[in-house]
Amino acid sequence: MTVEPALSATALVKNFGSKRAVNGVDISVPRGSIYGILGPNGAGKTTTLRMLLGIIDPDSGDRELLGTTRPRTASNRIGYLPEERGLYPGMKAREAIAFMGALRGLPWAEGRSRADLLLADAGLGHAANDKIKKLSKGMAQFVQLLGSIVHRPELIVLDEPFSGLDPVNQERLEALILAERDRGATILFSTHVMGHAERLCDRLAIIASGRLRYEGSVGEARATMPMQAHYTPRDNGEALAALLPADAVRENGGYVFNVPDSGMEALLAMLLESGHGIAGLSLERPSLHDVFVKLVGEETVERMESEAEEAA
Numbered sequence: 339m340t341v342e343p344a345l346s347a348t349a350l351v352k353n354f355g356s357k358r359a360v361n362g363v364d365i366s367v368p369r370g371s372i373y374g375i376l377g378p379n380g381a382g383k384t385t386t387l388r389m390l391l392g393i394i395d396p397d398s399g400d401r402e403l404l405g406t407t408r409p410r411t412a413s414n415r416i417g418y419l420p421e422e423r424g425l426y427p428g429m430k431a432r433e434a435i436a437f438m439g440a441l442r443g444l445p446w447a448e449g450r451s452r453a454d455l456l457l458a459d460a461g462l463g464h465a466a467n468d469k470i471k472k473l474s475k476g477m478a479q480f481v482q483l484l485g486s487i488v489h490r491p492e493l494i495v496l497d498e499p500f501s502g503l504d505p506v507n508q509e510r511l512e513a514l515i516l517a518e519r520d521r522g523a524t525i526l527f528s529t530h531v532m533g534h535a536e537r538l539c540d541r542l543a544i545i546a547s548g549r550l551r552y553e554g555s556v557g558e559a560r561a562t563m564p565m566q567a568h569y570t571p572r573d574n575g576e577a578l579a580a581l582l583p584a585d586a587v588r589e590n591g592g593y594v595f596n597v598p599d600s601g602m603e604a605l606l607a608m609l610l611e612s613g614h615g616i617a618g619l620s621l622e623r624p625s626l627h628d629v630f631v632k633l634v635g636e637e638t639v640e641r642m643e644s645e646a647e648e649a650a
């Protein structure tokens with residue numbers, strides 16, 4: 339029996355005036371999975387999420403969410419953290435969470451008791467009676483996040499949830515996402531930070547300039563690239579570079595290159611015979627970072643990494 343995906347879309351397109359923000363994106367999010375949409379700022383992540391949720395309509399393309407093609411009718415089964423953050427500053431944390439639950443049909447009393455549990459589980463029990471305006475920006479954002487899941491939705495959609503969180507709250511959020519998946523929820527989140535996607539996601543979509551560059555598991559993405567050899571010679575003589583594959587680049591007194599299609603045996607034999615020797619050798623699977631560089635280019639990845647550092 340095949341299980342319907344929690345959410346799927348084909349060939350989504352959205353224009354804003356003459357700007358094509360999303361250009362033919364296909365996504366299929368399996369039920370019970372953690373799915374990431376990864377891409378630099380302006381890539382079209384928010385626009386894609388808004389189309390999937392029915393907040394805006396695509397110019398063309400199809401979408402289906404929790405078994406309906408009219409996503410707004412399923413809103414009480416969805417938890418959504420939008421890119422714009424904000425809670426009533428005068429509300430206490432517990433009340434703010436219960437209020438968000440009430441907006442999705444959860445009785446207030448139930449919302450309050452779940453709020454206490456959620457806050458305690460996140461290590462924030464001490465803040466239940468604090469007004470939002472008293473909380474740090476990161477903590478207020480976390481409270482909003484708890485409010486978006488208090489009604490125990492089947493599908494949780496988080497737009498850049500890690501942005502604006504300090505490392506402690508980022509770790510809390512990673513734990514919460516894993517716990518929600520263990521509860522049986524499906525989680526879809528956007529990010530421009532590779533580490534979160536690499537650690538958390540069962541599957542991911544990589545988007546750049548409105549186009550889908552990759553869709554699949556993190557492991558499959560990494561397997562699209564050859565293993566990398568990190569080689570340190572005993573004798574780093576002039577003639578060595580000519581023996582190594584053409585893509586070899588210097589790194590920490592040694593070289594990094596893709597493992598040749600024919601394997602390492604012939605190359606190692608030649609390095610030993612020529613007297614360059616082997617002081618160090620490791621073969622490593624490329625990281626998501628390497629895959630990303632290949633798909634969207636070094637410049638875009640450097641920009642994303644500096645944006646992520648600035649946001650931290």
Ligand SMILES: Nc1ncnc2c1ncn2[C@@H]1O[C@H](COP(=O)(O)OP(=O)(O)OP(=O)(O)O)[C@@H](O)[C@H]1O
Pocket residue numbers: 354357358359377378379380381382383384385386421498
């Ligand atoms: N309402 C709008 N009107 C005009 N242009 C828009 C609108 N919303 C988004 N855009 C443009 O569409 C493109 C994609 O924006 P989008 O917000 O979806 O990207 P993103 O990947 O979520 O990036 P960010 O994290 O910076 O929001 C950008 O060039 C953006 O300026």
